[in-house]
Amino acid sequence: MxxxxxxxxxxxxxxxxxxxxxxxxxxxxxxxxxxxxxxxxxxxxxxxxxxxxxxxxxxxxxxxxxxxxxxxxxxxxxxxxxxxxxxxxxxxxxxxxxxxxxxxxxxxxxxxxxxxxxxxHLRFLATFNEAKRLLDDQVIGDVYHFQAETYGPLVLNKSSSWRGKKSEAGGCLYDYASHAINLVNYLIGMPESVRGSVLKHIYSTEVEDAVYSTLNFANGVTGQLAVNWSDETYRKMEARLTILGSAGKIVVDRQECRIYLRHKNEVKDLSPGWNIKYTTELTNPVWYYLRxxxxxxxxxxxxxxxxxxxxxxxxSFASAAETDVVIDMIKQDAMSLH
The missing domain is CATH 3.40.50.720 (NAD(P)-binding Rossmann-like Domain)
Known part of the structure; x- marks a missing residue:
């Protein structure tokens, strides 16, 4: 044991x-x-x-x-x-x-x-891992742009909890956006720079409730980050990536991985047009279910x-450190704009 x-x-x-x-x-x-x-x-x-x-x-x-x-x-x-x-x-x-x-x-x-x-934990969702396999195999060709989004109803009023305290590393950037950034690093790679970053206050005073930024990569890939933890139109946190490539497109969230292809992929047995893989067919069973x-x-x-x-x-700590570096890049970029 x-x-x-x-x-x-x-x-x-x-x-x-x-x-x-x-x-x-x-x-x-x-x-x-x-x-x-x-x-x-x-x-x-x-x-x-x-x-x-x-x-x-x-x-x-x-x-x-x-x-x-x-x-x-x-x-x-x-x-x-x-x-x-x-x-x-x-x-x-x-x-x-x-x-x-x-x-x-x-x-x-x-x-x-x-x-x-x-x-x-999003790296352990079967749909995102399916997207990673497809990207590694270049099923949608060369990636040129993506959108990384995370929304949820976590903060819908002024909060006195640690999430609203800057000294406790609260805020949407650390709590919600970190998930989206970590997925981008996992699926696309680590950005070289960020620009146009905005940390938006909605209900909180010390910390931000929404994060928006443009990510730039050394190979010319660009991406938009949009995260909001004060969106009451969602029942719980939802993360989604839309990835555009020269041969198609992937739209992936926790429920499904949708693949649009211009031409048939014989190796993966994917047809032209939309193909959908559901989490129910991709996920291995676990011995205990909670959350x-x-x-x-x-x-x-x-x-x-x-x-x-x-x-x-x-x-690993090393991959999480890369996420923290990108978080800091966004924070510094947003501060420079003010």
Missing amino acids: IKVAVAGLGRMGISHVAIANSHPDVEIVGVCDVSQFVLGALQQYSSFACFDNYDKMIEATEPDGVIIATPTSSHAEILHATVVQGRHIFVEKPFCPQPEDSCRLAGLAKQHAIVNQVGY GEEFSAQIDYFVEQIRTKNDDNIN
């Missing part, structure tokens, strides 16, 4: 506890949070060893791996201490508020040869990487 400890018992932390605790190869050896209310409930209704101090939990439980779901502003300090101990780490997104910390920790994790993973298959899939992947001692990860 792989011994896992969990730090941070908010919405995502509790979800990770439930998923990891159900995994046949995992033993939850400790959970940690500063909230006495949350700890009290777990002490009363679970058998988990509960702690209000991270260092004490690590010392008492000596886990093989740690799931960190604490506020983003705390990541750099906690991650550094955990990496140098040689413990495997899954940390929630976004990685770190400062890209310098992200790049430093990515290098440190490689140096210590630990499994290192960041919780960008979505991708949340279980990413934890299973983390466990498997530990079991096989493979520190090469689809969602």
Whole structure:
């Protein structure tokens, strides 16, 4: 059994506890949070060893791996201490508020040869992975432009939570846009520059509620980023990429991957015109369902990487650091326009 400890018992932390605790190869050896209310409930209704101090939990439980779901502003300090101990780490997104910390920790994790993973769960959705396979095989020819969009109804009034606080790395750019940027880096590549970036306030005062930017790539590809977490026309967060190529087009979200081709593709057995692949036919079953298959899939992947001692990860610190660099590029570009 792989011994896992969990730090941070908010919405995502509790979800990770439930998923990891159900995994046949995992033993939850400790959970940690500063909230006495949350700890009290777990002490009363679970058998988990509960702690209000991270260092004490690590010392008492000596886990093989740690799931960190604490506020983003705390990541750099906690991650550094955990990496140098040689413990495997899954940390929630976004990685770190400062890209310098992200790049430093990515290098440190490689140096210590630990499994290192960041919780960008959209990379575990079958539809987006199907889009990646099609792009890698150049099914739509040479990509020349794309639109990356993420919308949802997360903030619909003035909020006093951490999401509305700049000091806690709140804001649509870090929380919502990071997903779209991470997908762009995964499917298209990392942009060389950004321009025309806008951080729009709708309800929040300290942080932005919407993000718009144009991304430019060294090979001439361009893209538009449009993200809004204050859009009440959506029931929950939805991410979509529209990718234009010389031989066709891909439109992909969590439900389906739609491929338009000018000519038949014999290798992939795709017809001219629209072809649709649904998530139901692409997704592998998971042993435990909570919030979505991708949340279980990413934890299973983390466990498997530990079991096989493979520190090469689809969602590594290094890939998350690239996302943080692009986030900072957009932030700096928006500031320069003011």
